[in-house]
Amino acid sequence: MNRLPDHVDLVIRHARIDDDAPLTDIVIDAGRIVALETDWHGTAREEIDAAGRAVVPGxxxxxxxxxxxxxxxxxxxxxxxxxxxxxxxxxxxxxxxxxxxxxxxxxxxxxxxxxxxxxxxxxxxxxxxxxxxxxxxxxxxxxxxxxxxxxxxxxxxxxxxxxxxxxxxxxxxxxxxxxxxxxxxxxxxxxxxxxxxxxxxxxxxxxxxxxxxxxxxxxxxxxxxxxxxxxxxxxxxxxxxxxxxxxxxxxxxxxxxxxxxxxxxxxxxxxxxxxxxxxxxxxxxxxxxxxxxxxxxxxxxxxxxxxxxxxxxxxxxxxxxxxxxxxxxxxxxxxxxxxxxxxxxxxxxxxxxxxxxxxxxxxxxxxxxxDYGVAPGRIADLVVLDTHWIADALLDIPPRTWVIKRGRITVTTHHCCEIHRAHSTEEV
Structure with missing residues (x-):
């Protein structure tokens, strides 16, 4: 079994990836999900605190x-x-x-x-x-x-x-x-x-x-x-x-x-x-x-x-x-x-x-x-929804709080929305 790195590119903490399971840390490195852990103790270049929000595949x-x-x-x-x-x-x-x-x-x-x-x-x-x-x-x-x-x-x-x-x-x-x-x-x-x-x-x-x-x-x-x-x-x-x-x-x-x-x-x-x-x-x-x-x-x-x-x-x-x-x-x-x-x-x-x-x-x-899905080894194409249950996604049609493409944050939504391009940020 491969040992997880102590430092990765991105971790999404306290994510709801299954409505019937505990909150999960999604550990991402080199564009892929490397682990799903209930309490991951490593560090990351970037961290997202999903705070119990639902995370689904892009x-x-x-x-x-x-x-x-x-x-x-x-x-x-x-x-x-x-x-x-x-x-x-x-x-x-x-x-x-x-x-x-x-x-x-x-x-x-x-x-x-x-x-x-x-x-x-x-x-x-x-x-x-x-x-x-x-x-x-x-x-x-x-x-x-x-x-x-x-x-x-x-x-x-x-x-x-x-x-x-x-x-x-x-x-x-x-x-x-x-x-x-x-x-x-x-x-x-x-x-x-x-x-x-x-x-x-x-x-x-x-x-x-x-x-x-x-x-x-x-x-x-x-x-x-x-x-x-x-x-x-x-x-x-x-x-x-x-x-x-x-x-x-x-x-x-x-x-x-x-x-x-x-x-x-x-x-x-x-x-x-x-x-x-x-x-x-x-x-x-x-x-x-x-x-x-x-x-x-x-x-x-x-x-x-x-x-x-x-x-x-x-x-x-x-x-x-x-x-x-x-x-x-x-x-x-x-x-x-x-x-x-x-x-x-x-x-x-x-x-x-x-x-x-x-x-x-x-x-x-x-x-x-x-290569798709919320699972270790898959490409990290994910959406953090501003709702706390996956089952509520169609009900709420919630804002997309974060969007991740190949392990990189591409969209951050607060009161407005930003698309993060490779070399620039475009306000939308």
Whole structure:
């Protein structure tokens, strides 16, 4: 057994890491948690007295569109529909304003950092309209924010592949530039046959570059349009290609319309394929069921059935203040609270499941699980919440008193909030 050092970089004393356990000292050195002790007697270069506050793993946004964020004033919505959002966004993208994209994306990233997010997966559009501007901008931001959060980049074909010739080649170039994940948007094709061709092309591309896959699987209230019901096809392709555990699907809302006898075998197939489902409640609730004249549907993926069936489910903000979602502040706890209400996950155990979906489940969904969590040997990505029980996190949505990224304090909250960058401190 390795002996603990007597002097370390950071110790968080009197932390609540388990509501049923004594307060704990979290000992951190060289960016990692080296021990969890009830009364550690060593010294540290920096000390935090959590004073009984809850400490959880840093929050994760596994699905967010930074390149399209904060457009709510540039082109306000009129109808509030998905069709309008796609049309308006295409027009705004055509301006190809790199400086504007950087400014808008930084606003969201700063929000995320303040709110305790330590990693996120961004989905910049790759298409003949925007070409590679989104990927190039995200690469710049990935480097700029490297000391504050981990930024994964998805080469995302929002406009489709078959109906937008040249997009696949742009995705290839985006992956060569440094994008991490092959994206997909198979519902944005003209027919079901092209939807399947789209999916096949994404799997082929991912295999050639040995990268994970993250698709917007469907975005509909029901399964009437076959383009929006390709989940089973994706799951079978995942198994056929040996990509189990490497595919994430966003939205997956049409599954919510299926009766139990039709849903159950599909849930089993998703579990067999080890597919991660990322529900996006802010967008799905806002845009879903627009044509329901009475008793409108919630428009969410069937959370309870997926979890009970062994599918890894996470959630994320998706869009922040644009035509797809006119609200948002990149706060995982706020989205989790919204989801708990909408999905009727209110019991203590269900609230714990929601919190896990924004932390450990999200880490699994973007391939970070092996180095994530409050445990010795794991990277010290932590959030100290200004509440004294982990079970109260979704209830209080408390200030993030301290945020720690790789063992370094990045955010301190008193009456205001400071983000500590590598070489400077920015008052927010």
């Amino acid at each position: 929050f994760i946004e596994p699905h967010i569109h930074l390149d399209k964020a904060m457009w709510h004033r540039a082109r306000p919505s009129v109808a509030g529909t998905l069709e309008e959002a796609i049309r308006v966004t295409a027009d705004l993208k055509s301006r190809r304003d790199r400086t504007d994209m950087l400014v808008r994306a930084r606003r969201v990233l700063d929000m995320a950092v303040r709110n305790g997010t330590v990693a996120l997966r961004a989905h910049p559009d790759v298409d003949p309209i925007q070409q590679l501007l989104g990927v190039e901008t995200m690469l710049e931001l990935r480097d700029e924010y490297r000391d504050l959060l981990d930024l994964q980049i998805v080469a995302f074909p929002q406009e489709g592949l078959i109906k937008a010739p040249g997009t696949l080649q742009l995705m290839e170039e985006g992956l060569r530039l440094g994008a991490d994940v092959a994206g997909g948007c198979p519902y944005n094709e003209l027919n079901r046959e092209d939807t399947e061709r789209h999916i096949d092309a994404v799997f082929d591309l991912a295999q050639r570059f040995d990268v994970d896959i993250d698709m917007h699987a469907d975005f509909a209230d029901d399964t009437a349009d076959a383009r929006f019901f390709a989940t089973a096809y994706i799951a079978r392709r995942t198994i056929e290609t040996g990509y189990q555990g490497r595919v994430s699907l966003g939205h997956v809302t049409s599954l919510g319309s299926l009766p139990p006898e039709q849903l159950a075998p599909l849930v089993d197939l998703l579990a067999e394929a080890h597919i991660h489902v990322v529900t996006l409640p802010a967008t799905d609730l806002y845009l879903g069921a627009r044509h329901d004249a009475s008793n409108p549907r919630r428009g969410l993926t069937p959370l309870r059935a997926l979890i009970d069936g062994g599918v890894n489910v996470a959630y994320s903000s998706n869009n922040v203040r644009n035509a797809f979602t006119p609200f948002g502040n990149a706060d995982v706890l706020t989205i989790g609270n919204l989801l708990a209400h909408a999905a009727q996950f209110g019991t203590p155990s269900q609230q714990a499941q929601i919190l896990a979906m924004g932390t450990v489940n999200a880490a699994r969904a973007i391939g970070l699980a092996s």
